[in-house]
Amino acid sequence: MSGLPSVGRSAEDVLRDLEQRKARDTDSTASRLWSLVYYHSPQVLEVAQRAYALYISENALNPLAFPSLRQMENEIVGIVKALLHAPPQAAGTMTTGGTESIFLALKAARDYAFFHKPHIAHPEVIAPLSAHPAFDKAAHYLGLKLIHTPLDPSGKADVRAMEAAISESTILLVGSAPAYPHGVIDPISEIADLAQKYGLLCHVDACVGGLILPFLEKSGIAFPPYDFRVEGVTSISADLHKYGYTPKGASVVLYRQRELRRHQFFIYGSWPGGIYASASFSGTRSAGAIAAAWAVLQFLGESGYIEAAKAAWQATQAIRTAIKEIPELYIVGEPNATILALAAHPPLDIYRIGDGLAQRGWFLDRQQHPASLHLTVTAGHNRVVKRFLEDLRAVVSEEKHRSTQRKWRRQAGKALLRTGLAILPERWVRNMARLITRTAQAQEPPRRTAALYGMMAALPTQGSLEKIVEDFLDKALEN
Ligand SMILES: Cc1ncc(COP(=O)(O)O)c(C=O)c1O
Incomplete structure (x- = not known):
């Protein structure tokens, strides 16, 4: 972080610095965020x-x-x-x-x-x-x-x-x-x-x-x-x-x-x-x-806003239709506008799906009660919704595969324990059981991921969540 320069820098230098800093942020014009930014088009942005x-x-x-x-x-x-x-x-x-x-x-x-x-x-x-x-x-x-x-x-x-x-x-x-x-x-x-x-x-x-x-x-x-x-x-x-x-x-x-x-x-x-x-x-x-x-x-006038509303609506309907065809997912409640919350049926974990989407460059806030991902659908999303749904389907199928693997691992662990109980010394079996329980708990992401409005953070939930978030804000706002 740079302090106040003793002598001012050139405008080019300062702006280059800003552009470099901004390049590390999420691109607000690519419609890959599903909250925080309401993007319409380059024309609206320019006006x-x-x-x-x-x-x-x-x-x-x-x-x-x-x-x-x-x-x-x-x-x-x-x-x-x-x-x-x-x-x-x-x-x-x-x-x-x-x-x-x-x-x-x-x-x-x-x-x-x-x-x-x-x-x-x-x-x-x-x-x-x-x-x-x-x-x-x-x-x-x-x-x-x-x-x-x-x-x-x-x-x-x-x-x-x-x-x-x-x-x-x-x-x-x-x-x-x-x-x-x-x-x-x-x-x-x-x-x-x-x-x-x-x-x-x-x-x-x-x-x-x-x-x-x-x-x-x-x-x-x-x-x-x-x-x-x-x-x-x-x-x-x-x-x-x-x-x-x-x-x-x-x-x-x-x-x-x-x-x-x-x-x-x-x-x-x-x-x-x-x-x-x-x-x-x-x-x-x-x-x-x-x-x-x-x-x-x-600039937009009534006709421009009607077009924008229709585009957001179209994208919302495309998502709703697609979700109906993915049995592992469902929409929370009965939304009637252009905002949706996406949840998963167990054993699939919606936060892991959020992580998978993030790896593919889509950023969805995590919500709680029930665990879900938030989508505020805007006009700009209509241009990218097809791609988003392809990625969503791929992530769900990957997660299904991983969740089956996890189930197998747990079952294999239990079988090992049963066999061990029959043929191994009791103390060894007890230690093994403890180890398996610990590993299984560590694989429970909902306990490790907190919903944080407006931010995408993975925080432990031990202790008071409010206190952890308070500390987080205190640290984030350094000065
Ligand atoms: C329904 C509703 N009310 C109030 C607010 C707060 O608005 P702002 O973040 O502009 O202060 C929001 C923000 O998303 C909202 O969705």
Whole structure:
């Protein structure tokens, strides 16, 4: 790692260095990652890069200094409002990502409750188990209690369990459209009805679905209602930097009522530096992310997004059809969008299949409960899906072979033990048995591989997993 040079280096030298460093990373434009990157095409990337570069120095903190940014933000929020059928009185803001949008929706709900339900001392939020950890994070920061409720066998929120969890202190119910782990859309109408019945707010996390479900619908695919068409929905988060194919740092949070949005603002009037006001969490904000988001929305237009949604859908269907023909694999739950979770029937180990795919250059995050591999299918994947499925079939067949070999080895070990019991001294047999048990345990990869969201890491599970991950993050962020 290089420190600060005492004298600056030439631009060529620095950029060459950067290119060399980047060459060691996964190529984000090859559609070999099944999470983290939403890649559309070189054309979209170029428009985004040029727009970003044009606004590289501006700051979106103060809407008065750069009116063009304020205008772009208003237009972007307007576009997302229309896509999600927001009523005329709805209002929203741009944020830097799903986590910030969710944070603000929870902050608005908390402060709304402080104002309208002052008897609630310790506000509670109810979210299905599949809800994104951004809710846990926001609840942690905001001093809210987050209650997780179970899923039904299809992977959807169990609405009866949500109702049972409602208490005097509940302020908000959450549903996802779809949830990230298994791509299942929660029964938003039922959750929103429940919210209305008990006089609660209802947030829909459409971070991942908000910029694809509307276009799939426009192309003729029907979904259970998930947006402001559902009366009891009071806020929605929708990320542009996911299926909007815009650079990272762009999301929108929308509220059915303008009044609710006011509760996300922060204003401090006594600072010697002036009256400080910010609509979202961040202070200084990247103007590049806003300009690039606006540019990509304009470049693709409705027809471009419909094409992109159809391409992702096509690739998803190709994977689903192929999985039906591989008896060792199955799709978790009943996904209804473009996200899938792939699991294996025992004795096959899905994490080993993930390792085999990684050796062939495909990177799929590992998930848990149940053990599965995650696939967020994007437009870019439609170009590579055939190749991916060929590799998947090959890896499954290799794994089947290896798993048979392992079974033989275990059986041979047991036979040896039985023979040994009959003819060898007892102490020798005991030692041998111990050795075989140890070897068999060492061959159990699920015990050695942990699911780690957003990362692909193999970690031992002894001790507290959270502590190990905490240490891992601490070491990874060296300075
Ligand atoms: C459903 C859902 N909500 C929230 C988030 C968090 O978004 P971000 O990573 O942009 O903060 C994600 C990210 O994948 C998501 O899939």
